[in-house]
Ligand SMILES: *[C@@H]1O[C@H](CO)[C@@H](O)[C@H](O)[C@H]1NC(C)=O
């Protein structure tokens with residue numbers, strides 16, 4: 001195999017005698033999206049809606065999640081091809097419009113973008129509006145109300161924030177205009193008159209009127225009031241007035257100035273002026289939400305408060321959400337009493353003013369992933385210094401703890417090991433039941449990149465950016481660690497490593513695409529004759545370079561487009577996390593170039609890791625920037641195991657003792 005023009009020698013195992021005739025097929029196993037952990041509250045707005053079906057609708061990565069809050073079940077709309085950025089519910093409360101980032105193809109060319117209109121009861125796509133017209137992405141969408149939702153207004157992510165109005169039944173464009181060079185946060189139709197549209201964003205609130213295909217724009221004038229840096233949100237009161245929320249923490253009620261109304265007859269420009277300013281929050285007002293009967297809610301960006309206001313803006317109730325969830329990004333009314341809260345740290349909370357709020361989902365940035373060897377649980381960790389334990393059966397977060405400077409871990413038993421970022425070279429052992437740190441060690445003085453227990457848990461290997469693999473004896477049920485060796489021979493940082501089934505050998509990959517084999521039992525000796533390791537059986541297969549996974553690489557790869565891979569415990573399939581947002585499923589072994597795979601979309605950024613659960617019932621994948629964990633159900637798959645599959649094209653089959661634990 002060649003990577004970056006550099007040859008990598010691999011040896012064909014002796015049980016494959018006719019390599020040339022081997023045929024690579026897609027596996028009979030398939031993946032089906034089972035659960036989505038996460039919510040994009042960090043940088044998107046207005047993206048949590050309560051549906052009449054009892055579902056909370058929100059998005060993360062490329063998936064729109066419909067989460068039934070009482071049944072705790074999920075459905076998914078997954079027709080978007082890149083990160084979803086905005087959504088709007090039609091006045092019929094069934095149809096949904098959603099917009100996405102345009103995305104780019106393999107050569108970096110922007111793809112054609114559109115707004116999807118779909119049915120939230122059937123998840124069927126009804127319309128694709130404006131294919132190819134929106135630049136970069138769709139930042140905001142809104143349905144009109146007055147004419148039972150005939151029109152759709154879209155603002156794209158181009159520099160000029162092109163605003164367009166569409167007939168959503170016919171899919172035709174009525175009008176468009178460059179709205180502003182400044183950031184736009186929200187758009188909406190006047191519920192009483194679909195020719196009137198409001199947009200707001202950085203230093204502006206605009207009142208638009210659409211007449212015979214032409215927009216006229218009027219600015220909100222702050223006059224003697226301090227002009228806020230951002231106008232983050234707006235809503236229409238029951239009496240038809242516009243209320244805005246801004247970065248000064250004010251709710252402003254807008255009206256047409258009497259002076260301008262007088263001069264209207266002479267064709268003077270109509271402007272909008274402030275009728276009343278109400279101080280609502282410390283810091284920004286991030287969201288406003290209309291309640292039945294004229295009351296409203298506001299959510300604070302800095303003070304994390306939710307305040308309920310009467311129709312004439314007298315405060316009625318307030319509460320504060322816990323600091324760890326961040327600011328109030330958006331609010332949705334469930335039944336007048338119960339509320340859903342989306343937060344800027346990607347949590348969704350549910351609760352009431354009286355009883356407070358509890359998280360129903362929370363995911364932050366992560367890049368460490370490990371499944372438990374015998375239970376339906378997994379761990380994640382990331383730069384937010386949280387180590388979190390999740391339950392794949394109950395689809396829930398069991399706990400998260402903050403360790404001063406955490407990063408990555410792999411688990412065995414009810415113990416996990418964690419390496420630290422910031423304090424390079426430090427790793428810890430955590431007891432999952434008590435959540436206490438039971439051991440702490442230091443290896444070298446550079447970042448640690450990979451850690452793995454031997455199959456019976458008696459050794460731990462720690463791969464470092466200093467090119468060494470450190471070896472430990474593990475005693476006392478995983479609580480005591482004594483270093484006994486150091487593998488010295490790689491000429492670049494360690495990226496992946498796996499143990500042999502007998503726990504005596506290690507196979508490792510490095511940053512300069514080496515594959516090395518080590519005799520651990522014999523004292524961390526580098527095995528210079530790599531041919532002799534060709535028949536060794538591996539307890540896990542996560543090394544991205546190796547004979548058995550040649551076929552997962554694209555032709556002409558620069559060696560960086562596969563971030564991780566993981567063989568199933570059945571040794572029938574190998575899952576691959578690539579740099580192009582995709583999860584692949586290949587047959588295992590996969591030793592011939594250009595092997596076919598099943599490809600799965602859902603992540604909105606490079607997929608950083610994949611891991612099968614202990615029974616292979618599910619695969620977990622995590623995204624780098626999209627802060628999303630996808631749980632895939634492994635469907636199908638016959639009873640033929642990989643050895644029989646090999647025997648069908650070769651005459652011998654090797655048998656070696658199964659691992660003892
Ligand atoms: C918006 O930006 C474009 C290009 O940078 C510039 O030509 C135009 O004058 C700007 N428009 C406004 C209203 O600032």
Ligand SMILES: *[C@@H]1O[C@H](CO)[C@@H](O)[C@H](O)[C@H]1NC(C)=O
Nearest residue numbers: 146192193194195196209211
């Ligand atoms: C909507 O507003 C426009 C412009 O002010 C006006 O001409 C029109 O009559 C209004 N339509 C309705 C239904 O009120």
